[in-house]
Amino acid sequence: MLLSLSNVTKSYETPEGPVEVLKGVDLLVSEGQSVALTGESGSGKSTLLHLASGLDRPESGVILVNGRDLTGLDEAGRALYRKNEVGLIFQQFNLIPSLNVEANIAFHAKLAGRHDVAWQSELVAQLGLGQLLNRYPEQLSGGQQQRVAIARTLAARPALVLADEPTGNLDEATGDAVLDLMLSLSRNAGSALLLVTHSMRLADKLDRKVLLRGGKIAA
Numbered sequence: 001m002l003l004s005l006s007n008v009t010k011s012y013e014t015p016e017g018p019v020e021v022l023k024g025v026d027l028l029v030s031e032g033q034s035v036a037l038t039g040e041s042g043s044g045k046s047t048l049l050h051l052a053s054g055l056d057r058p059e060s061g062v063i064l065v066n067g068r069d070l071t072g073l074d075e076a077g078r079a080l081y082r083k084n085e086v087g088l089i090f091q092q093f094n095l096i097p098s099l100n101v102e103a104n105i106a107f108h109a110k111l112a113g114r115h116d117v118a119w120q121s122e123l124v125a126q127l128g129l130g131q132l133l134n135r136y137p138e139q140l141s142g143g144q145q146q147r148v149a150i151a152r153t154l155a156a157r158p159a160l161v162l163a164d165e166p167t168g169n170l171d172e173a174t175g176d177a178v179l180d181l182m183l184s185l186s187r188n189a190g191s192a193l194l195l196v197t198h199s200m201r202l203a204d205k206l207d208r209k210v211l212l213r214g215g216k217i218a219a
Contacts, residue, residue: 001064002192003029003052003160008061010047021047023215024061031159034183034193036203039212045196048212049162052194053088054078065160084112087153087191089163089182093145095137101148102133109156116155119189123151127181143174150182154189161186163195167202179205 005027011020021044029035037045050056051063054070055078063070065085073081082088087108095104105123109115124130127147137145146166153161166182167175179202186193195206203209211218 001028002031002033002066003027003194004062004064005048005052006062006064008048008051008058008063010044010051010056010058020215022051022058025212025215025217027210027217029160029192029194032187032190032192033208034186034195034206036206036209037194037196037212038198038200038203038209041198043212044215045212046164049164049194049196052160053086053162054081083108085159087156087158087161089149089153089161089166091165091168093137093149095145095148095152097137100134100136101129101140104137104148105129105151105155108152112156114156116157119157120151120155122188123154123185126185127151142169143178146170146178147181150178150185154182154185154191157189158191161191161193163193165196165198167197175202 005025008022008025010022011018025048037048039045051058054073058071070078070081096107099107105120106115109120124133127150129147129151132140132144140148146169167178170178183193183205197203
């Protein structure tokens with residue numbers, strides 16, 4: 001099992017007092033599997049992704065990735081985990097403004113010591129980025145930036161890809177095309193995918209769907 005969450009809880013302080021977002025979440029994602037995480041707004045989907053990425057820590061419970069407990073890692077250990085084992089795709093593309101498209105795509109893979117010119121070339125071709133390699137993020141449309149963000153994540157061949165509404169800023173047709181490519185390329189990279197989406201139509205494209213409701217996995 002690649003990713004395992006067991007009885008994970010998380011709450012946040014508000015002016016009205018603490019709000020419990022996750023109330024004992026159990027979730028399993030196996031190697032190479034694609035899983036859609038669905039649920040209403042505010043149900044804790046993004047919070048769960050932040051915990052699985054090591055960007056935040058749970059209050060209790062265990063999060064295992066390849067058998068290693070993330071909750072036992074300090075900040076430096078979690079940063080190393082994000083560099084070497086996990087890829088993140090969010091609605092905010094987080095491209096580096098001072099780097100062109102080609103350098104943005106290569107950035108994470110080089111940082112992780114896994115830059116593969118042939119694999120990057122395949123990603124560029126599949127995602128239709130060949131004519132954009134010398135452009136900078138400010139010169140790209142939203143759809144183009146999203147494809148660059150996907151290429152950058154997959155270029156490092158992470159064991160686990162965590163995607164938070166990755167097509168949320170795109171129109172339906174573009175979003176469908178981008179998700180189809182992301183699924184195909186994730187499989188080619190051997191990466192598992194945990195994807196947050198509000199769309200059941202998009203969720204149906206993945207191997208498995210789970211529903212987060214009332215702070216727990218309902219299905």
